[in-house]
């Protein structure tokens with residue numbers, strides 16, 4: 001077996017259990033009968049099953065956002081969170097313009113990033129790729145050009161090429177089949193302007209140190225480390241401007257969420273719920289039924305603005321090489 005990222009032969013692979021705690025209730029569950037294999041060379045994890053575009057598209061269109069996300073989306077139409085602000089501020093450090101920028105948010109989900117982009121820059125043009133049609137209704141109301149599908153290697157021609165100043169891939173790449181990653185990144189590169197920037201954020205998956213402390217894997221299919229992300233980005237011909245871990249320290253995060261073994265399962269769920277609520281409240285502090293006029297300073301206390309060390313996510317800023 002070879003690693004889909006660094007191509008190293010994985011001798012005697014260990015097949016780790018795939019944890020499907022979040023979507024195990026689904027009737028047509030695509031995340032069954034799979035295991036995770038980890039590459040000893042670049043520390044990339046991948047599932048041993050290929051999910052077709054049809055299966056993935058159906059899951060993200062119908063199940064991923066819940067049965068009726070419209071109310072929640074409507075409430076957060078003008079919402080802004082610390083993750084989005086920290087990402088957009090990182091981009092701002094490396095872009096020379098303050099206005100007339102074109103943003104493409106792939107797998108946008110909620111409008112936090114487009115709201116942050118609009119708050120931080122002037123006269124922005126917003127484009128969103130999002131498979132959920134209910135979510136797209138909100139984006140349309142926010143003046144975005146929407147593309148209602150799951151971005152994949154078969155549909156990039158539906159978007160303008162050589163067009164965007166900024167492309168956002170926040171918690172997106174880990175949702176793809178590992179063997180599709182390279183073609184997806186190369187397709188995204190074609191949409192970017194010559195001096196445009198791509199911001200990538202994804203979970204920092206450490207199967208060496210925290211394999212027994214994971215809580216859930218679904219619906220992720222690819223599990224990155226700093227070295228595997230660096231490997232694939234360079235392989236696709238990108239220049240790395242910024243690459244670091246961010247958000248909460250893994251040590252604290254795994255301590256807070258307790259252990260994941262059977263005995264501590266209940267405690268783990270309780271701690272995760274507490275953690276989720278704790279994160280939810282300050283993050284959604286700025287919910288308004290009207291346009292956001294100012295960003296609440298409390299958001300800036302978030303660990304989303306912290307970098308370096310062993311942290312829960314990886315953030316990268318790249319451009320065409």
Ligand SMILES: [Zn+2]
Pocket residue numbers: 003004005006007008039040041042043044228
């Ligand atoms: Zn590898």
